[in-house]
Amino acid sequence: MKHLLYGVRSADVxxxxxxxxxxxxxxxxxxxxxxxxxxxIAKISxxxxxxxxxxxxxxxxxxxxxxxxxxxxxxxxxxEIQQLDSLTVPQGPLEKLRGDV
Numbered sequence: 001m002k003h004l005l006y007g008v009r010s011a012d013v014x015x016x017x018x019x020x021x022x023x024x025x026x027x028x029x030x031x032x033x034x035x036x037x038x039x040x041i042a043k044i045s046x047x048x049x050x051x052x053x054x055x056x057x058x059x060x061x062x063x064x065x066x067x068x069x070x071x072x073x074x075x076x077x078x079x080e081i082q083q084l085d086s087l088t089v090p091q092g093p094l095e096k097l098r099g100d101v
Contacts, residue, residue, distance in 0.1 A: 004075040005098040006084060011070025013040060017051040047077030066097050
């Protein structure tokens, strides 16, 4: 299973999720958790995509070392999604921050 992390420097979770949905042809659903706060989630085949704010509900960063990224995109699944590697949103490029296999 692959666990990838992408980041966008701005803090606009809904807009980032909409743009990813347009590129990938998927639908995101809004969810809420005590740990992540309000976030967006989609599933494509065996791949789950979460678009979350870098800051948790208490204002602390979810990912230390990547504080300059306001929006994080987690990809968990059996394969990578190649279209994300070249995606640029109005807030800037979607940058791969971590790729675990």
